[in-house]
Amino acid sequence: MSWLSTLRRKKFMDPLTAALYLVPAGAVVVIFRMLPIASAFVLSFFDVKMGRIRGFVGLAQYAKLLQDPTFWSSLGTTAYYVAGVVPLSLFLALLAAVLLNQKIRGLGFYRTVYFLPVVTSLVAVSMVWKWIFHPRLGLLNYFFELVGGGSLQWLDEPRGIFEMIAGGLGWSWWPDGFAGPSLALIAVIIVAVWRGIGYNIVIFLAGLQNIPGQYYEAARIDGASPAQVFWKVTWPLLSPTTFYVLLSTTIVSFQVFTQIYLMTGPPVGGPMGTTKVIVYYLFERGFDAGGNMGYASAVALVLFVIILSLTLIQRRVVERRVYY
Amino acid sequence: MGRKLLLVAVVGVAAVFAVAGCSKQEDGDGVVEVQFWHAMGGPLGDTLDGLVAEFNETHPDINIESVSMGRYQALSQKIMAAVAAGEPPVLAQAYEAWTGELIENGSAEPLDPYIEGPNGLSPGELADFVPGLLENNTWDGTIYSFPFNKSVRAIYWNKNLFEAAGLDRAPTDWDEYGSMARTLTRDLDGDGETDQWGTAGQISAWMFENLLIQNGGEILTPDGARAAFDSAEGIEALEFMVRLLTDYGKVTSGYEYQNDFQAGKVGMIEGSTVSLSYMEGKYTFDMAVAPLPHGKERGCFVAGTNVVIFSEAPKAKKDAAWTFIKWFTSPEVTARWAIGTGYAPVRMSALESESMQARFEEIEGLREVLAQLEFASYEPRSAAWYAGRKYLEEGGVESALRKQKDPSTALAEAAVAVNAELGG
Known part of the structure; x- marks a missing residue:
C-alpha cells in the first residue's frame, strides 16, 4: 500500500483530488436529487401524460390547483398531521432520552427497544398497526372493552376528535370546521410517533452526552433542584439538537406517504378523504389512470415551497432561542 | 480480512445485478412469451x-x-x-x-x-x-x-332467516326490498339491541349507481359533460340506500358485511356475482341469489x-x-x-x-x-369520470351513509367536485 501513502502525502490537500473524491457522492446527489427537482419544476408548466409532453400550459396547472378543494383539504389534513406528530414526537423523544441518559440497569436493552421500530420496515409496521386498530378483531379495542370502554372505529372513523370528545361530554352541537382531525388520522399519527421516536431519541441522547459534566456538577454544588438543572442547564445547552430534531421531524412529516397508502381505505385517504395528505394527493394525480405528471409536479413544487418557507420561518423565529 | 470480505461482498452484489440484467426472458425454442x-x-x-x-x-x-x-x-x-x-x-x-x-x-x-x-x-x-x-x-x-x-350485482339471501321471518322469496321491487329488510331486522334475545339485520353493505358508488338508474336517473348528462346524479331521482335513490343500510341494516368497512351474512346475522346483502366465489363453502344455511329489485324500472350496471x-x-x-x-x-x-x-x-x-x-x-x-x-347498462367511459367517480363515492355516498350530510347536500357537493373534474 505504499502508493496509497505516497498519494496521501503528496496530493491529499490538492483541490483537484478533493473534487475527485466528491464526484461519486456528488453524481448521486445531482442525478437523483437535483435533476428530478429541476425537471419537476419544468414539467409543472406542461401537460404530461404517460411520460409524454402534450403541450405547454404555462401556469394553468397552478391555477387549477389553487381552485381544487381537494388540494386545500389535503393540505389541511397534512397540517393536522404535522401539528400532531411534531410536538408529540419531540416531547416523548426528549422525555425518553433524558430517562435513558441516567445510569440505570439494562440501558442497552432499553435503547435497543426504542430504536427497534426505526429499523423495522415501515410496510410491516403499517400492516401490523392496521390489525391493532381493527374495530372488531383489533388488540386496541380488546383492551378498551376490557377496561369497560366502548370500542372505537379507529381507521374507519371520519368524525373529528374534538367533535367526538364534545359528543362524549354530552354536547350534541359542535361548530362546523372545528371538528379537528379525524380519529383515523389520529391513528396514523400514533403510528408515526411510535415509529419515528427512536430516531429522535438517539439524536437527543447524542446531544445530551455532549453537555459537559462540569455544568451539572456546578449546578449541584449551587444546590439546584432537578427541575432547575433541566431548565437552566440541559434545555438551553440541548437547544441546537432540539432545533435540528424540530426541523427534520417537520420536513419528514410533511412528506408522509407510506403509512397513509398502506393503512387507510380503501379508497386510500379514507374515510371520507380525512387522511388524504398532500403527497398522496400528488401521487393520485400523477400516477392514476387519467393522471397528469405535470399537474403532480405542480403539487410537488407547491409542497416544496411550503416546506422551504416553513423551514426559513423556523430558522428566523426558533433559532434566536438556540444557544450554540 | 475485513477488507477482503468487503471485496467479496461487492463483487457478489455486482454479479447478482449482472445476472439479473441478463435474465430477461429470451424467446428460445420458438416459444412466444x-x-x-x-x-x-x-x-x-x-x-x-x-x-x-x-x-x-x-x-x-x-x-x-x-x-x-x-x-x-x-x-x-x-x-x-x-x-x-x-x-x-x-x-x-x-x-x-x-x-x-x-x-x-x-x-x-x-x-x-x-x-x-x-x-x-x-x-x-x-x-x-x-x-x-x-x-x-x-x-x-x-x-x-x-x-x-x-360482473353484475345480485341479492344474496339467507332462506332460513327469510323463512323464520315468514318470507318465502327475495324482494322483487323497492317496496318489498325495504319492507322485507325491516321485517328481517330483529332483536332476537330481547335485550333491546338489534342482533339480526335486514341487510348490510359497504360504502359503494356501485350500489348507488344501480339504484339511480332503477329510479330513472342518470350518472352524467347524455353528452357526458356534467354530473346528473344529483337529480331528484338521485336524491331519492340515495335516501332509499341510506334507509336500507342504516335503518334496516348496517354499513361495515370493506367486505365485513359478507362475513356477517355468512355468519347468519344478516338476512340479505347486495353484492357482485363475484362474491359467490369468495363465499362458496363458507356458510351453513340455505342460500340463494336473486336479481336486483326493480324501482321505477329495471336497471343494472355491468362492472x-x-x-x-x-x-x-x-x-x-x-x-x-x-x-x-x-x-x-x-x-x-x-x-x-x-x-x-x-x-x-x-x-x-x-x-x-x-x-x-x-x-x-x-x-x-x-x-x-x-x-x-x-x-344491463355501462358506466361512462371517460377518464374524467373515472377520476371523478371517487367524489361520488367519498363525498356523496359515504358522507350520506355516515349521516354526516343529508343525501341532497351530499350529492350536490359531489356533483360540484365531479363537474370540476369533467370540466378540467
Missing part, C-alpha cells in the same frame, strides 16, 4: 392461473405468463408507468377509462384486424357475445379491447374490466396474445371462468352450455341474476 398483467387475487387468481396453465399446455408454441399486480389501482399505476417508460407488457386487464387513455397515447392495439384475420371470429361468433359488451369496447368504430371479467393488447409489443407476441383472448372468450372457456369466479360469461351460448346449466342447478336464482345482462 406473453406477459399478462392482471389484478385477479384470491380464488379469482387461482381460477385464472389454472386456465392460463391449461392454455399453455394446449398451445405449446405460446407461454402466457400471468402476473398479478394486486389491486386495480396498483395495476393502473403500473400500466401507466410501464407505458411511460416504453416497456409495457403484451396483454393487460384494463377499464374502459384506461383504454381510452392508451388509445390517445397510441399504445392500444386495434383489434379489428385480428377479429377479421385468418385466426379471427365469424359474424355468427361475434353476434354470440352478450349484447352491449363489444360496443362498450369500441371507440370511434374500432374495437380496442375485449370483454374479460364482467369489471376488459383486456387490451399493447401496440409496442412485437407482432408475434400480439398474435399470441390474440390467440389467448380468442380462446379465453370461447363459449366453453368463458363458461368455466364464470363457474370458477362468479363473473358473467361473455357469450350467450355459454349460458346454455351443460356446465353452466349444472351450475344453475347448484345456485338457486343464478340464471335470473345473469339474465340481467340483457338490459
